[in-house]
Amino acid sequence: xxxxxxxxxxxxxxxxxxxxxxxxxxxxxxxxxxxxxxxxxxxxxxxxxxxxxxxxxxxxxxxxxxxxxx
Numbered sequence: 001x002x003x004x005x006x007x008x009x010x011x012x013x014x015x016x017x018x019x020x021x022x023x024x025x026x027x028x029x030x031x032x033x034x035x036x037x038x039x040x041x042x043x044x045x046x047x048x049x050x051x052x053x054x055x056x057x058x059x060x061x062x063x064x065x066x067x068x069x070x
Contacts, residue, residue, distance in 0.1 A: 018061065022054035 029047035032040050 018054045018058045022051045022058060025051035025054060 025047045029044040029051065032044040032047065
């Protein structure tokens, strides 16, 4: 099995993409809550869920980076 360097630019790029997706999902959810009326809360909660998934992926990539660094 090939061991990757801890400062692999592809890992950092992937981590950056997922962190921006998490931020974007939270912003979209906030916009739905602030500027819509009715039963749109389900859509907002869906975007909050997506943001949580992206945040967990970002955290997992950071943990993997630390393991590869050792």
